[in-house]
Amino acid sequence: MSVTHAPGAASIAAEYADAAATDARAETSPVRGSRFYRARRVLGKAVLWVVLGAFGVLFLYPFAWLLAASVKTRGQVFDNRLIPRSLELSNYAEVWHQLPLLSWLFNSVVIAVLAAGLVAISSSVVAFGFAYFKFPGRGILFGFVLATMMLPGAVTMVPQYLIWKYLGLLGTWVPLFGMNLFGSAFYIFLQRQFFLGLPRELFEAARVDGASYWGLFRRIAMPLSIPSFIIVFIFEFQASWNNLQAALIYLNAGSVNNFTVPLGISYAMTQFSPTNGGHGDYQYVMVASLLVTLPMLIVFAFGQRYFVEGVATQGRKG
Amino acid sequence: MTTATTTAGTAVSAAPRRVRKYNRREAIAGYLFISPWIIGFLVFTLGAMAYSLVISFSDYNLATNRAEPAGFSNYAELFQDPKVMLSLRNTLFYAVLAVPLEIIFALFLAMLLAKVGRGSGVMRTIFYLPKMTPSVATAAVFLLLLNGNTGAINKALGFFGIPGPQWLVDPHWVKPSIVLMTLWGVSGTMVIFLAALKNVPRELYEVASIDGAGPVRQFFNITLPMISGAIFFNVIVLTIAALQVFDQAYLLFWRDQTNASTDASLFYGIYLFQQAFRQFNFGFAAAMAWLLFVIILIITLVQVKFSNRFVYYEGDD
Numbered sequence: 134m135s136v137t138h139a140p141g142a143a144s145i146a147a148e149y150a151d152a153a154a155t156d157a158r159a160e161t162s163p164v165r166g167s168r169f170y171r172a173r174r175v176l177g178k179a180v181l182w183v184v185l186g187a188f189g190v191l192f193l194y195p196f197a198w199l200l201a202a203s204v205k206t207r208g209q210v211f212d213n214r215l216i217p218r219s220l221e222l223s224n225y226a227e228v229w230h231q232l233p234l235l236s237w238l239f240n241s242v243v244i245a246v247l248a249a250g251l252v253a254i255s256s257s258v259v260a261f262g263f264a265y266f267k268f269p270g271r272g273i274l275f276g277f278v279l280a281t282m283m284l285p286g287a288v289t290m291v292p293q294y295l296i297w298k299y300l301g302l303l304g305t306w307v308p309l310f311g312m313n314l315f316g317s318a319f320y321i322f323l324q325r326q327f328f329l330g331l332p333r334e335l336f337e338a339a340r341v342d343g344a345s346y347w348g349l350f351r352r353i354a355m356p357l358s359i360p361s362f363i364i365v366f367i368f369e370f371q372a373s374w375n376n377l378q379a380a381l382i383y384l385n386a387g388s389v390n391n392f393t394v395p396l397g398i399s400y401a402m403t404q405f406s407p408t409n410g411g412h413g414d415y416q417y418v419m420v421a422s423l424l425v426t427l428p429m430l431i432v433f434a435f436g437q438r439y440f441v442e443g444v445a446t447q448g449r450k451g
Numbered sequence: 452m453t454t455a456t457t458t459a460g461t462a463v464s465a466a467p468r469r470v471r472k473y474n475r476r477e478a479i480a481g482y483l484f485i486s487p488w489i490i491g492f493l494v495f496t497l498g499a500m501a502y503s504l505v506i507s508f509s510d511y512n513l514a515t516n517r518a519e520p521a522g523f524s525n526y527a528e529l530f531q532d533p534k535v536m537l538s539l540r541n542t543l544f545y546a547v548l549a550v551p552l553e554i555i556f557a558l559f560l561a562m563l564l565a566k567v568g569r570g571s572g573v574m575r576t577i578f579y580l581p582k583m584t585p586s587v588a589t590a591a592v593f594l595l596l597l598n599g600n601t602g603a604i605n606k607a608l609g610f611f612g613i614p615g616p617q618w619l620v621d622p623h624w625v626k627p628s629i630v631l632m633t634l635w636g637v638s639g640t641m642v643i644f645l646a647a648l649k650n651v652p653r654e655l656y657e658v659a660s661i662d663g664a665g666p667v668r669q670f671f672n673i674t675l676p677m678i679s680g681a682i683f684f685n686v687i688v689l690t691i692a693a694l695q696v697f698d699q700a701y702l703l704f705w706r707d708q709t710n711a712s713t714d715a716s717l718f719y720g721i722y723l724f725q726q727a728f729r730q731f732n733f734g735f736a737a738a739m740a741w742l743l744f745v746i747i748l749i750i751t752l753v754q755v756k757f758s759n760r761f762v763y764y765e766g767d768d
Contacts, residue, residue, distance in 0.1 A: 178567075185563050189577045192635065195592045196580065198603060202595075211595060213603045255487045262484025266477050278488065281496055285695055285747055287723055287740035291506060291733050292499035298516075315491020346480040375585050377698050382728055398587035402594070403706045415595075422588035429583040437576065444642045 202419040228420040236390045237397035245373040252313035253365040256320035264328035282318045308383045320365045327361040364443040367436045394425045511733035525738035542719040546693035561644035581636040590702035622715035647681035679762040
């Protein structure tokens with residue numbers, strides 16, 4: 134695709150923007166060409182927007198395609214029309230009968246809320262421990278926290294499965310959120326950064342007033358860290374909503390009604406995809422895909438600020 | 452609580468020679484606060500790693516739940532099983548293809564957004580939406596978009612007179628297919644670049660353009676060095692992610708268990724998963740996991756070593 138042209142296009146864009154910047158300075162001197170320069174600047178901006186807009190269309194196209202496909206008949210799902218020939222809104226009513234989508238959504242919501250809530254709380258407690266208290270080995274232990282982020286999940290995948298097996302929890306939802314009780318490296322890092330930013334005098338004053346260590350966390354640190362708490366919550370909610378592999382490992386052998394959203398849709402793809410010998414009502418897969426994406430888009434609409442902040446923080450680790 | 456501090460205080464004054472670096476009560480409280488992580492680390496990370504190592508030297512019997520010692524046989528098998536090497540080659544090839552393209556594309560988008568300035572928020576949101584889309588939904592759509600005969604991508608290429616490939620069938624186009632899906636969701640990387648670009652001091656560009664440096668020279672002499680930290684971070688994170696690619700490959704090629712999918716789509720993560728949870732060869736899967744760990748470690752160390760020469764950190768010049 135046009136991806137390979139990226140460097141060239143980038144320098145072209147840079148050139149235009151640069152021309153705009155130089156012209157801004159040139160404008161201050163009353164030369165005759167100032168009008169010409171302004172025109173060039175507007176043109177530069179326009180070109181920039183055209184390029185951006187083109188990419189915007191490319192990025193939005195799969196969504197439009199999905200929306201259109203979700204209201205098509207069985208025979209038209211593959212026709213690539215963005216405006217369907219007929220509007221089969223009944224797909225949205227029928228999908229609930231075709232697939233146990235309601236169960237999958239319910240299961241995923243419960244698991245995601247538990248996973249996100251647990252990890253946000255536990256990581257916050259641990260992060261406060263690392264941020265506020267001085268104790269022997271703190272630096273080394275925090276180094277271990279960061280090091281666990283590098284560990285490929287595959288290394289601990291089998292033993293963790295055996296631990297849950299030993300505890301008799303295979304086939305339940307517990308393995309999908311249980312480990313979140315113990316905090317998670319990236320979130321600990323994120324929330325520690327936040328706590329380090331709080332003025333220490335705040336805590337010293339509370340200590341003088343007789344607050345316990347737990348009180349410092351509960352009454353001062355936690356209420357102040359609501360933004361980072363929200364970041365962690367929505368990050369983990371999304372990760373849990375998306376978690377295909379754990380569901381495959383722990384739930385795939387069980388009842389279809391017990392599946393999560395990713396496992397369920399994956400199952401539906403196989404059931405309905407004609408190329409896999411399914412019976413071909415792929416429009417229901419489209420409706421289901423759209424319906425399971427919507428909650429994420431809503432979460433994003435409300436938490437965009439937090440998302441972008443959280444992602445940008447990652448880059449400051451190094 | 453106040454009494455506690457005084458007792459601690461008197462304890463210190465009673466033994467003036469011993470300089471106490473740590474307040475005992477505070478240290479204990481600190482350990483208590485981080486205890487959830489310590490427990491999790493000991494059981495689910497360190498304990499699991501040790502156990503994984505033991506299993507990799509055994510044949511795990513699922514019926515008796517016992518790991519029978521098997522020496523190096525699993526590791527020897529790694530090098531005899533052609534599928535291990537095949538999946539490793541596939542994975543490395545994918546990483547070499549995906550990571551540079553992701554970096555270039557994300558940086559390109561970030562620079563466009565940074566140049567536009569006002570009004571770029573809407574575009575940033577649009578670019579971010581794919582990142583919010585669950586990978587199953589992405590795969591369900593791209594499965595059709597990438598269809599060699601009816602897919603929209605080949606129809607669009609056909610419009611320009613380019614005959615599109617059989618993306619999901621032709622072994623040569625399996626990896627580019629996954630790269631394409633990954634590029635659609637590149638916005639996480641883009642946002643990190645955007646934050647880095649905003650931190651580059653404007654004056655540098657002004658001085659450079661007064662000195663007559665063109666946009667290309669400004670890009671290579673100012674932008675790239677100033678955001679090298681972010682590039683380095685993204686390269687490492689994306690490489691580690693690429694070496695563990697699973698979801699997209701599974702959803703597009705390995706969903707049904709009898710699937711005789713093309714060899715080109717057998718990635719390391721897929722084969723490891725099959726060995727562990729389809730064949731229940733825990734010993735072999737654990738050995739595969741350790742090989743992957745060593746490979747990731749080596750690649751990351753090489754990248755760190757390499758980056759020391761190029762990455763600029765503020766304040767250490």
